[in-house]
Amino acid sequence: MDLPQQLFNGIFLGSIYALFALGYTLVFGVLDVLNLAHAAVFTVGACMALVLVARLGLPAWLGVVGASLGAGLLGLLLDRVAFAPLRGRPEERFAGLISSLAMASLFIAFVQGLFGPNAYVFPPDAVTIDALRIAGARLPIVQLVVIGVSLALMAGLGWLVQRTRFGRSLRAVAENPRAAALLGIDVARVNAETFFISSALGGVAGALFALAFDSVSFDMGTSVELKGLAVIIVGGMGSLLGAFVGGLVLGLAEVLAIAGIGSTWRDAVAFGLLFLILIVRPAGLFGRTGTRRD
Amino acid sequence: MDGLLSGLASFWATYESVAQFVGLNAILGLSIYVTLAAGQLSLGQAAFMGVGAYTAALLTMQLGWPFAAVLAAGVVAAGLTAFVLGVVVLRLRGVYLAIATLGFGAVFGVVLFNLPISGGAEGLRPIPSITTTWQIYLALAALAFGLWRMDGSTFGRSLFALRDDEAAAASLGIDPFRTNLVAFVASGMIAGLAGGLSAHLTYIITPGQFGFGPALDILVYAIVGGTTTFLGPILGAALLTILPEVMRQVPVDPGASELFVSGLILLLIILFLPSGLASLVVGRRRRSDARSPQSPTAAPPPSPSPSLEPSPSSRPQPRPTGGSPSPTPPAPEPLLAIEGLGRRFGGLRALEGLDLTVGPGQVVGLIGPNGAGKTTLVNAVTGLLPPSAGRVVFAGHDITAWPAHRVARLGLVRTYQNVRLFRHLTVLENVLVGAALGRPGTLGPRLVGRSRAQEAAARNEALGLLERVGIAHLADRPAGGLSYGDRRRLEICRALAARPRLLVLDEPAAGMTAPEAARVGTLVRELATEGLGVLLIEHNVGLVMATCDRVVVIDFGSRIAEGVPAVVARDPRVIDAYLGDAVASA
Numbered sequence: 022m023d024l025p026q027q028l029f030n031g032i033f034l035g036s037i038y039a040l041f042a043l044g045y046t047l048v049f050g051v052l053d054v055l056n057l058a059h060a061a062v063f064t065v066g067a068c069m070a071l072v073l074v075a076r077l078g079l080p081a082w083l084g085v086v087g088a089s090l091g092a093g094l095l096g097l098l099l100d101r102v103a104f105a106p107l108r109g110r111p112e113e114r115f116a117g118l119i120s121s122l123a124m125a126s127l128f129i130a131f132v133q134g135l136f137g138p139n140a141y142v143f144p145p146d147a148v149t150i151d152a153l154r155i156a157g158a159r160l161p162i163v164q165l166v167v168i169g170v171s172l173a174l175m176a177g178l179g180w181l182v183q184r185t186r187f188g189r190s191l192r193a194v195a196e197n198p199r200a201a202a203l204l205g206i207d208v209a210r211v212n213a214e215t216f217f218i219s220s221a222l223g224g225v226a227g228a229l230f231a232l233a234f235d236s237v238s239f240d241m242g243t244s245v246e247l248k249g250l251a252v253i254i255v256g257g258m259g260s261l262l263g264a265f266v267g268g269l270v271l272g273l274a275e276v277l278a279i280a281g282i283g284s285t286w287r288d289a290v291a292f293g294l295l296f297l298i299l300i301v302r303p304a305g306l307f308g309r310t311g312t313r314r315d
Numbered sequence: 316m317d318g319l320l321s322g323l324a325s326f327w328a329t330y331e332s333v334a335q336f337v338g339l340n341a342i343l344g345l346s347i348y349v350t351l352a353a354g355q356l357s358l359g360q361a362a363f364m365g366v367g368a369y370t371a372a373l374l375t376m377q378l379g380w381p382f383a384a385v386l387a388a389g390v391v392a393a394g395l396t397a398f399v400l401g402v403v404v405l406r407l408r409g410v411y412l413a414i415a416t417l418g419f420g421a422v423f424g425v426v427l428f429n430l431p432i433s434g435g436a437e438g439l440r441p442i443p444s445i446t447t448t449w450q451i452y453l454a455l456a457a458l459a460f461g462l463w464r465m466d467g468s469t470f471g472r473s474l475f476a477l478r479d480d481e482a483a484a485a486s487l488g489i490d491p492f493r494t495n496l497v498a499f500v501a502s503g504m505i506a507g508l509a510g511g512l513s514a515h516l517t518y519i520i521t522p523g524q525f526g527f528g529p530a531l532d533i534l535v536y537a538i539v540g541g542t543t544t545f546l547g548p549i550l551g552a553a554l555l556t557i558l559p560e561v562m563r564q565v566p567v568d569p570g571a572s573e574l575f576v577s578g579l580i581l582l583l584i585i586l587f588l589p590s591g592l593a594s595l596v597v598g599r600r601r602r603s604d605a606r607s608p609q610s611p612t613a614a615p616p617p618s619p620s621p622s623l624e625p626s627p628s629s630r631p632q633p634r635p636t637g638g639s640p641s642p643t644p645p646a647p648e649p650l651l652a653i654e655g656l657g658r659r660f661g662g663l664r665a666l667e668g669l670d671l672t673v674g675p676g677q678v679v680g681l682i683g684p685n686g687a688g689k690t691t692l693v694n695a696v697t698g699l700l701p702p703s704a705g706r707v708v709f710a711g712h713d714i715t716a717w718p719a720h721r722v723a724r725l726g727l728v729r730t731y732q733n734v735r736l737f738r739h740l741t742v743l744e745n746v747l748v749g750a751a752l753g754r755p756g757t758l759g760p761r762l763v764g765r766s767r768a769q770e771a772a773a774r775n776e777a778l779g780l781l782e783r784v785g786i787a788h789l790a791d792r793p794a795g796g797l798s799y800g801d802r803r804r805l806e807i808c809r810a811l812a813a814r815p816r817l818l819v820l821d822e823p824a825a826g827m828t829a830p831e832a833a834r835v836g837t838l839v840r841e842l843a844t845e846g847l848g849v850l851l852i853e854h855n856v857g858l859v860m861a862t863c864d865r866v867v868v869i870d871f872g873s874r875i876a877e878g879v880p881a882v883v884a885r886d887p888r889v890i891d892a893y894l895g896d897a898v899a900s901a
Contacts, residue, residue, distance in 0.1 A: 029676055055410045109740070114409060119538050121584045122531060126578025133571035230889040247421055247527060250414045256408070292418040296403070299415050304406060312550065 025274050026158040035272020036171035036235070041226040041245050042252035042264040043175060044219035050259030051195045051215045054117035059223050060246030061128035066092040066224025067231035067241060068132055074147050074232075081148050085170075085228045092224020096216035099124055104216070104259055105209065117165045133239040140238040148232055167229045174222060181218075182261065191215060195259070199266050244288075249292040255298045257308025266306060270294070323762070331448060334794050337511050338451035344536035345458050346505035351542040352471070353498045354478030356409070358415035359400065360506045360533045366505025367393040367527030368514035369433055372442045375515065382445050388512040393507020394536060396499050398626040401499040405492060420530050427522035435896020438521030439514075446515040452855045454508060455549070460764065462545035468758035468766075469751040474498055476737045476748045482699060483688035485719035486728065487813050488752035506533075536578065536667045539584050542587070543739070555580070570863025588863060650710060650817050650848045651727070653697070657704030658688075658872075665691040666872040671850075673817060678839055678849040680863035680880070682856070685894060688872040689852045690732055697729045698722040723752060726816035730823060734854075738795030742786065742805055742900050745794050746777040749812035752810045777812055784808045784838065799828045817848040824855045836862040842881045852867075868892070 041063060048056045049123045066088040074084040103120035107113050152161040182188040193201040202208045230245070233238045252271050256263025271291055278290040298305060318671040337348035341358060350357040362869045374385040382523055415826035427433045434440075455507060474858040476484040481491050510557035514520050532555075540551025544682055558580075559573045584591060649672035658666040666688045673679045683689055694700040696707050698719035707715045709727050717725075728749075739746050750773050757773075781787040784804040789797065794805060803823055808819055820839070836858050843864075853859050856886040860880040868883060876883050883889055 049410075055413075102584070110414065110589070112589075116585055116589065118356070118410070118413070119534075120582055122535070123578045123582035123585065125573050130571045130575035130578060133574065138570065176703065243527065247417065254411070254414055285429050286425060289422050292422045292425075295418045296415070296422075299407060299411065300403060304409065 023157055025156045027177070027280055028273065029158050029160055029164075030265045031151050031273035031276035032290055033168055033272070034276060035231075035269035036168045037226055037230050037268075038245065038248055038252050038271050039169045039265045039268025040174060040229070041224060042249045042256070042268050043178060043261060044222040044226070045249050045263040046253045046256070046259055046261060047178070047222070048215060049253065050261070051119075052104065052212060054121075055105065055120045056099065056104075056216075056219070057118055057246075058121040058125040058128060059219070060242035060251065061125035061132075062092050062099075062220045062223040063227035064132055064228070064239060064242040064244060066227030067225075067237045068136065069224065070228035070231055071141055071143065075141070075144055078144075081143075084147075084212060084226060085232070087278075089221040089225045092218040092227070093130070093221035095224075096220025097213055098216075098301055099220065100216035101211045105212070107196050108212075114117035117263055127241070129239055136237075136239055138239065140236050142235050142237075143232060163233050167233050170225070170229060173294045175227065175261070178218070178222070179261055187214070231274060247288075248291050251295040254295050254305055257305025260305065260307040263305055263307035331803075333557060333560050335448050335451055335516060336551050339449070339509050340533075340536055340556050341455050341549040341551035342451075342512070343506060343533045344459060344491075344552040345462060345504045345545060346456075346509065346543060347533050347537045348462065348542055348548045349474075349502040349505065350495075350496045351537055352466075353474040353495055354477060354481075355405075355495055355499070356413040356534075357416045357499065357502060358413050358530045358534065359397070359419050360502065361394040361507035361525045361527075361530035362416075362420040363397055363503040364529075365427065365522070366396045367425060367502075367510025368520050368525070369410055369427070369509035369510075370451040370507075370801060371440065372514040372520055373432065375441065375443060381825025382515070386508060386513075389511035389514075390504045390507045391800065392446065392886070397500045398496070398829065401496045401503075401607075404552055405495050405499060417530065420525070421525065422504055422527050424522045427525075433522075436522065436593075438519055441498050442518055442520065444516060446512045448491035448752075451512055453517075454512065458505060458508075459545060459549065460680065461494065464761040465758055466545060468761045469747075469754070469756040470494075470497075470758040472482040472740070472744060472748050473751065475740055475744075479737040479739055480735045482719065483731065483737065484748070486579070486697060486699075486735075486750050487577070487809070488720050488723040489748075490718075490720045494764040503583075511853060513539075519653045536580055539581055539591060541588075541593035543590050544593050546571075546595055546597060547593035549590045550596065575885065632677050633705060644723035648711070650677075651703065651850070652708045653692075653696060654708070655705035656692065656695060656702050656707065658691055659703050663878075664872050665700070666695065667704075669869065669872065669874055671867055673848045673850050673873070675816070676843050676846045677846050677865065678843045678851055680859040680866040681850060681852045681869065682854070682859055682866060683869040687869045691867070692822060692848075693729060693819055696722075697819060698725060723813065723815075727808045727819065728813045728815035728817075730803075730810050730821055732808050734799075734802045736794040736797075736802055738793065738797070738805060740794055741791050742797070743774070743777055743790040743796050744810050746812045747773060749809040750777050751811040780808045780811055781805075783811075787832065800831050803827065804835075807838070811842070815847065816849065818842065818854075819850045821852045822854060823851070824853060824858050832858050834855035856884075 041059070044178060045056065045059050048054065048059075069085040069088040069091045073079045074081055079087070098108050099121065103124045104117050107116045107120060110116055149162070152159050153165070165174040171189045189210050190201065190206045193206055194205065198208050203242045223259070227242070231241070246273060253264055255270060256265070256267025271294065274294060275287050275290050279287050343364060346363070347360050348359060353384055368394040371389035374380045374388055375382070380388070391728045400416070400419055403431040404412060404419070407415055428435055473484065473489045476487070476489060477491055477494060485491055531851040536552040536555055537548040539555060540549065540553070541547030555577055562572050562576060588594060651673040653669060653671040654667055656669040659662070664877040669692065671679070671681070681689055681692065691700065698714075698717050698721065705715070706713060709722070710725055712725060714722055714725065714727070737748060740748070754773070757769055760769060777789060778787055784807060786801050786808070788805050789801060794802070797805060803826070807820065807823055824835050827835065832855055841849060841850055841864050851859065851863060863880055864879065866880050866883045867874055868889045875892060876886045876889045878886070878898060
């Protein structure tokens, strides 16, 4: 395989990592907790897309939209059940880690109970198998669409956070929830909305991943889960730009590593990168150096 | 009778392996307990277990070492791995540490997959089945005993103190990095032991047994059981190991139902029983050694007279720090000398060219308007915040930019403006954390049952100090539940327990009633009579005037006046900058 092909593959993989990590980092940036159920939401999103497309015969794009809405609702459930009740506890961050882990088990248990241990594929005509050829590289349309959708969603999220009234309350809560509440911001509502958006992005990532690789299984979240953590550390916890760049860096690094040293070492790349960043620059590439004041 | 016996025998035959895994998982739960006790979340336990398992299995299979030797080698290998990893990652905190250790686990898995010696994805087999049930439970019992003794020891308390408030712990001489590293290595070794035992039980080991899922399982044992006592992880492991066996009776996909039930239990525990199952069993009574039956009423009631305190001459010298000899300071030299101290935050000069001295037996007041730089000064002197210019000399040592725990060990101890107690420890335990500074630890003696006299002495001294500040009747209360004034008094008491030569009090009377503040003033004078130097930062001008030998006034980070209280109070610059209202209303 030649270099243009490698670069394309890396960008494709990286855009999925980035989209997945975006939800992680959004919740961390605003609420200062790590939502370990994000990978489970990713998996559920993929399953929803599968049901909508393969069982109900809807077109793929509707499957993705449906998955994002369904996953967003799961996000609201997560906030209500696993995070909101813990708010204000001294060990809130730690407790949130655990409760989200519990929710992840419940989500995955449902998926496993419904779908069993097998992997599923989409109907053969669900997505086009056409591809463009540029500079000798084969660029499947599906993968191009995935890249485009990821970029659009990331740009949209950036606009939402930086340019809208909602984004301003979100950033205020991220900076200091107590002060935000005193200024009349409905913090509980901002938290819920953050979870909705974060999980909707996770669901889209899952649906796109499933469509692009034509595979859905209950354990598909495991690999992205760890990669997503690596991405947000590399990019800087809480930084949207960091998640984007971190995702692309990881995707490219992995693809080039496979070509360079073989696929069995692929998973070491993410964590080699992670250790390097933690040692050299613990705040990540785009991380805030200050900590949140409570 | 025969029927009963044979029934028991067949029951045991069916369930012995369950019992074995309960024991192994309990050991793993204990391994993560050691780091959780210090407030550090390590998700590398499964990998440490893997290091122990592979080391032991390889030594058995390839070199035929005896079982005890391979277990020991597994423990050592896991401990070394934890040490190397800990040195790198223990600068990190919270989720960063969790992710870093998780990342280590993932890299370890990749290495296992790729190295020829570890058998790749196939793993290692056949590993002879040597481990017996009683060996597992012997190891578990030994560990449980050790951790039970640890919980009430000085080392155990320093872990709990770090978990509650790392900065406050460092201000009492606890070295956060070192203490965390010791806990981390110990936890790695325990996991390594579990690895060696389990490898010789399961016939085969593969990389998947030590991956992400098992790492989280170990955490779940500890959380479900509770992490305020060593009993918690044992209970959690037992419940979560036995439950799937019970679930087998239910005709649902076993993988899904097991996951569902463990997830549900975890969720219910974290929502409704945050201290875990153990809190149902032992309730709030834990680490009971601080108030074992023989104490505290049996202890001779300490009198509040100053004679209980070591006199200035008999005040023990703090241990020499960093190997450098501790010279006896010449008499005229001040205990603390701050020269030209400066601290900038970006473009903001919080402190500039500040000079200040405090002698033994002297009470020096530091006053100034809000934002003048008082707390910044305290932080810069006590190692919380390195100064950007100037020098701090204490007891003959240049302590500029020393870390907080070293400053404290030299005898410079502080309190915090916003009171920082170890809220999950009792009042008495808080004082005992302070009292541990410069004294031999009690973990070793406790393990061999020779700690009674040492602990009784420490306890009595702590109770005496509590008596002195007037809160001895609260000794067994959790510190988090005290009233504001009592919290301040406890913090002073805890600092005194560390036997400082210089005490820095950052607004000790803030929020106190007038009589309470007056008691603090009396106490400070008493302490000075005993030879203690005191730097008193206070907004209560009446208290400062009544208590201090000398007052330093700062504004905008620089000294604007210094002298005896009566003179400073009339200095027009001071009145202008700060005292105007206070004097007028006094």
